[in-house]
Amino acid sequence: xxKNLLTAIALITATLVSAQFRPNSDREWNRTEQDEKxxxxxxxxxxxxxxxxxxxxxxxxxxxxxxSDDDGVNDHGLVYLQQESKPGFSVGLMGKLRLTDNIAVKxxxxxHFAQRKLxxxxxDFENPEIYEREVKSTYLxxxxxxxxxxxxxxxxxxxxxxxFGYTNNLQSNEDKEDDNGQGIFRTNTHNFNWxxxxxxxxxxxxxxxxxxxxxxxxFNNELVPDKAETVGFANTLNSLxxxxxxxxxxxx
Numbered sequence: 001x002x003k004n005l006l007t008a009i010a011l012i013t014a015t016l017v018s019a020q021f022r023p024n025s026d027r028e029w030n031r032t033e034q035d036e037k038x039x040x041x042x043x044x045x046x047x048x049x050x051x052x053x054x055x056x057x058x059x060x061x062x063x064x065x066x067x068s069d070d071d072g073v074n075d076h077g078l079v080y081l082q083q084e085s086k087p088g089f090s091v092g093l094m095g096k097l098r099l100t101d102n103i104a105v106k107x108x109x110x111x112h113f114a115q116r117k118l119x120x121x122x123x124d125f126e127n128p129e130i131y132e133r134e135v136k137s138t139y140l141x142x143x144x145x146x147x148x149x150x151x152x153x154x155x156x157x158x159x160x161x162x163x164f165g166y167t168n169n170l171q172s173n174e175d176k177e178d179d180n181g182q183g184i185f186r187t188n189t190h191n192f193n194w195x196x197x198x199x200x201x202x203x204x205x206x207x208x209x210x211x212x213x214x215x216x217x218x219f220n221n222e223l224v225p226d227k228a229e230t231v232g233f234a235n236t237l238n239s240l241x242x243x244x245x246x247x248x249x250x251x252x
Contacts, residue, residue, distance in 0.1 A: 030203040046090040046248030050114040055238040056080040078232030088114040104147040112139040138170040155203040179226040180233035186224035210250035
């Protein structure tokens with residue numbers, strides 16, 4: 001499903017860009033007034049692929065001089081194994097303040113829905129059992145971005161932008177007393193990230209469409225440890241940090 005979705009986005013983008021890039025001496029330059037506005041607004045829709053950068057605790061059999069404090073295997077032999085990610089949905093608004101012909105400041109508050117699955121294994125058994133923990137996240141993201149655009153070529157214009165963001169996870173479960181002992185995986189509510197994005201603005205007669213791809217990378221550790229008496233899961237990990245790729249179609 002993920003492969004088909006990405007293929008469809010790539011084909012649509014390639015078709016639109018190809019149509020706009022064809023030179024034509026009779027072509028009309030669309031929406032030239034859009035580039036002269038001090039303020040402009042829009043919205044975006046997209047899909048995301050989110051995963052965790054996982055730092056599991058070390059295991060004794062990998063460290064010759066390790067102590068029990070370095071041991072990622074708990075009393076029941078439970079260790080982190082791997083993760084699985086599902087494509088999510090992204091939607092948001094855009095606001096742009098034009099500073100010069102090629103530089104602008106942008107804010108793009110949005111919501112990213114993500115679903116990931118962490119897999120843990122009981123290593124000590126001959127036929128190890130796999131345990132799953134599903135982590136659903138709803139990220140309210142508020143980034144401040146600096147936008148650099150190239151010069152227009154007919155009705156297309158490339159750009160790069162980057163900046164920093166604050167992200168609130170509305171499904172973090174951070175304040176809950178229950179942990180993985182009751183099947184609840186907890187993460188931090190308040191997070192910070194840096195972002196980088198590239199895309200092509202395509203000017204039509206009635207609107208401007210911008211296909212884009214963005215990377216989001218969290219600075220902080222999102223993991224909330226389980227209670228000391230809880231068997232494994234979060235206590236077999238040192239840290240979790242979200243990293244994401246977001247494919248968007250922006251409308252202005």
